[in-house]
Amino acid sequence: MKYDLCIVGGAGHVGLPLGVAMANAGVSTVLFDTNREALEVIAGGRFPFKEKDGDRELRRALEKRKLATAHTPDVIGRSAFVLLVVGTPVDEYLNPSIHAITRVIDAYLPYFKNGQVLILRSTVYPGTSERIQRYFRERSKRVNVAFCPERIVEGNALAELMTLPQIVSAFDPQTLGKVSKLFRNIAPKTVATAQPVEAELAKLFSNAWRYIKFAVGNQFFMIAADHGLDYHRIYQAMREDYPRNRDLPSPGFAAGPCLLKDTMQLAAYHSNNFFLGHAAMLVNEGMPNFIVKKLRHGASPAAVPTVRFANENPLRELIGAEAAAPGWLKTKTVGILGMAFKGESDDPRDSLSYKLKKIAEAEAKRVLCTDEYIKDPAFHPVRTVLAESDIVILAAPHKAYAAIDPRRYPAKRFIDIWNFWPRHSNRAARA
Numbered sequence: 245m246k247y248d249l250c251i252v253g254g255a256g257h258v259g260l261p262l263g264v265a266m267a268n269a270g271v272s273t274v275l276f277d278t279n280r281e282a283l284e285v286i287a288g289g290r291f292p293f294k295e296k297d298g299d300r301e302l303r304r305a306l307e308k309r310k311l312a313t314a315h316t317p318d319v320i321g322r323s324a325f326v327l328l329v330v331g332t333p334v335d336e337y338l339n340p341s342i343h344a345i346t347r348v349i350d351a352y353l354p355y356f357k358n359g360q361v362l363i364l365r366s367t368v369y370p371g372t373s374e375r376i377q378r379y380f381r382e383r384s385k386r387v388n389v390a391f392c393p394e395r396i397v398e399g400n401a402l403a404e405l406m407t408l409p410q411i412v413s414a415f416d417p418q419t420l421g422k423v424s425k426l427f428r429n430i431a432p433k434t435v436a437t438a439q440p441v442e443a444e445l446a447k448l449f450s451n452a453w454r455y456i457k458f459a460v461g462n463q464f465f466m467i468a469a470d471h472g473l474d475y476h477r478i479y480q481a482m483r484e485d486y487p488r489n490r491d492l493p494s495p496g497f498a499a500g501p502c503l504l505k506d507t508m509q510l511a512a513y514h515s516n517n518f519f520l521g522h523a524a525m526l527v528n529e530g531m532p533n534f535i536v537k538k539l540r541h542g543a544s545p546a547a548v549p550t551v552r553f554a555n556e557n558p559l560r561e562l563i564g565a566e567a568a569a570p571g572w573l574k575t576k577t578v579g580i581l582g583m584a585f586k587g588e589s590d591d592p593r594d595s596l597s598y599k600l601k602k603i604a605e606a607e608a609k610r611v612l613c614t615d616e617y618i619k620d621p622a623f624h625p626v627r628t629v630l631a632e633s634d635i636v637i638l639a640a641p642h643k644a645y646a647a648i649d650p651r652r653y654p655a656k657r658f659i660d661i662w663n664f665w666p667r668h669s670n671r672a673a674r675a
């Protein structure tokens with residue numbers, strides 16, 4: 245075989261870092277993708293999206309001649325392992341679409357060879373691996389299926405791939421042995437499950453767990469805010485030198501292409517009896533509505549935490565009596581800082597910033613958006629947003645926004661559910 249590994253979806257957020265890590269570990273890898281534009285960028289030594297140390301590691305892999313790119317599927321037939329990691333979105337009814345995987349395998353079936361191992365790495369609806377294994381058997385192809393889920397956090401994949409244990413699973417011991425050996429090229433260890441459905445669930449449970457944790461933090465925040473209390477003071481008191489609360493996340497937008505849809509996949513798997521998952525969705529997806537509702541009612545600044553700095557009165561009136569006037573939001577320009585789904589990311593997929601934009605557009609005079617990393621002709625430079633907005637909402641806490649000092653804009657109201665500016669200001673004061 246010409247290649248050890250062919251990654252189908254190799255130009256994506258999971259496929260590319262994995263391919264680079266494998267190639268740098270000496271595994272000859274070909275990145276196969278239908279996105280030719282992204283492949284050209286990659287072949288030129290650049291990541292098409294933001295990834296820590298991505299360009300450096302990619303160039304290293306290309307220089308070693310262990311990494312190739314391809315936009316035609318014939319490379320599938322020339323590789324010992326085929327790893328499939330295309331997107332697996334939920335459909336418009338929030339149901340999992342197993343066809344995202346089967347469509348791709350249908351299309352490339354002629355290229356698969358007897359004796360190959362197909363590793364499924366996309367996050368899948370439980371039972372998908374078994375279905376795909378059966379699919380090959382029914383077509384008399386001796387392709388052995390394995391399921392090895394990806395658990396990196398987007399943007400820091402290259403570091404995490406080298407430090408996280410890899411969960412591996414297969415339908416027979418030989419295939420399990422082969423995929424374990426492959427992943428030991430990059431991972432400190434592999435953890436095998438007895439059957440692929442356990443690994444499929446391990447991935448979905450992990451994402452749902454994280455999503456629910458975010459929801460707990462967000463709901464606590466809403467409870468405190470609804471009672472006119474400063475949640476961040478409570479949060480700090482709860483966590484200071486108290487180990488059992490260390491993992492309580494701070495409030496923020498819990499968004500992105502994975503957590504919500506994987507929680508929904510799990511709900512569908514359990515006949516929609518996943519109360520915690522559904523509750524988490526209502527809380528997390530409700531955060532933009534919560535902010536705008538508070539602004540609409542002109543509630544006191546404590547109800548939506550405006551910026552609070554150490555040694556300042558947290559209930560400082562920033563808008564004053566005007567905030568109580570009905571319809572005052574309709575006269576205001578709202579600025580949204582950060583359109584990515586999280587800080588330091590350039591990924592707009594399923595970002596709650598866009599939901600916030602949509603809701604705010606229905607309520608305010610004007611909405612201006614900006615982002616450090618996402619290029620969009622409809623966005624404005626950050627200085628324009630700061631100059632022209634009456635209300636500035638921090639939606640994705642990119643590091644660059646730490647340089648903004650809301651105290652320099654006393655007439656504007658800054659909404660910061662993350663407690664981002666006070667945290668940065670305290671850090672700066674300590675430095």
Ligand SMILES: NC(=O)c1ccc[n+]([C@@H]2O[C@H](COP(=O)([O-])OP(=O)(O)OC[C@H]3O[C@@H](n4cnc5c(N)ncnc54)[C@H](O)[C@@H]3O)[C@@H](O)[C@H]2O)c1
Nearest residue numbers: 253255256257258277278279329330331332366367394398
């Ligand atoms: N993004 C993450 O942080 C993350 C983490 C863990 C797991 N996952 C899971 O990994 C999977 C992929 O997610 P992603 O974020 O990398 O998606 P992505 O959209 O960034 O990458 C998917 C890639 O597949 C390519 N592709 C689509 N159809 C193709 C086809 N027929 N042939 C060849 N290439 C094709 C696309 O062009 C794209 O480059 C999803 O199941 C996701 O849930 C993602």
